[in-house]
Amino acid sequence: MVKTYRHESILGFFKGMSFPIASIAVVNSVLFGVYSNALLALTATSHHERRLQPPSYTHVFIAGCTGGFLQAYCLAPFDLIKVRLQNQTEPRARQGGPPPRYRGPVHCAASIFQEEGPRGLFRGAWALTLRDTPTLGIYFVSYEWLCRQATPGGQNPSSTTVLVAGGFAGITSWVTATPLDVIKSRMQMAGLEQREYQGLLDCMVSSARQEGLGVFFRGLTINSARAFPVNAVTFLSYEYLLHLWG
Numbered sequence: 001m002v003k004t005y006r007h008e009s010i011l012g013f014f015k016g017m018s019f020p021i022a023s024i025a026v027v028n029s030v031l032f033g034v035y036s037n038a039l040l041a042l043t044a045t046s047h048h049e050r051r052l053q054p055p056s057y058t059h060v061f062i063a064g065c066t067g068g069f070l071q072a073y074c075l076a077p078f079d080l081i082k083v084r085l086q087n088q089t090e091p092r093a094r095q096g097g098p099p100p101r102y103r104g105p106v107h108c109a110a111s112i113f114q115e116e117g118p119r120g121l122f123r124g125a126w127a128l129t130l131r132d133t134p135t136l137g138i139y140f141v142s143y144e145w146l147c148r149q150a151t152p153g154g155q156n157p158s159s160t161t162v163l164v165a166g167g168f169a170g171i172t173s174w175v176t177a178t179p180l181d182v183i184k185s186r187m188q189m190a191g192l193e194q195r196e197y198q199g200l201l202d203c204m205v206s207s208a209r210q211e212g213l214g215v216f217f218r219g220l221t222i223n224s225a226r227a228f229p230v231n232a233v234t235f236l237s238y239e240y241l242l243h244l245w246g
């Protein structure tokens, strides 16, 4: 944090923010929409009936994995642009200095498209899919499990329960997702750094050889600290909207 602040001022912390904001509504709609509908198809019970007839954890896991798989493809281009902008560490255009590589998200998307082709926008998508498919299954199972532990049978979880369960579900999923998150980000940066990996496994092996196994947990603390409030609010909004419109 200190280094980022010194090098890039307070603006450094907001790098690559506009794209995640634009994408989050779409990505979360796909995730929660697919999850709810997959659960409906698997259990044939509506959201309201689910408190009396709770779905099995296997069904919750399958529905979560399906949502994770499909959301990964919507997320891939937005995530790539975020990673590229966040890794661009030159301070903002200094007088006389070289201009930054990417001038903003639109310029970043256009440059990737021109230099790396349309498939370039999906660089790392495979690693992202591998990261999100099982970890979103774990995400929804953790949430359901925590809600059920804290709620008497047949009742709806309180707002506090939803907030706490959502927060811990976010942390659990990020703990399991961090190793693949590290690999995904490295593969996304590879096109820019003119460094090619032979594939996911090659990236894993060469990262571990050069930096040790600790590399797979880089960013875990900050991911977890971020995950609690983000996912507490996400689940509270989800439950509230289902209650309102369901």
Ligand SMILES: CN(C)C(=N)NCCC[C@H](N)C(=O)O
Pocket: 131, 132, 135, 136, 139, 170, 173, 174, 177, 227, 230, 231
């Ligand atoms: C890759 N992983 C762990 C997840 N996508 N986990 C679910 C949390 C999603 C939420 N939008 C977030 O960014 O925390």
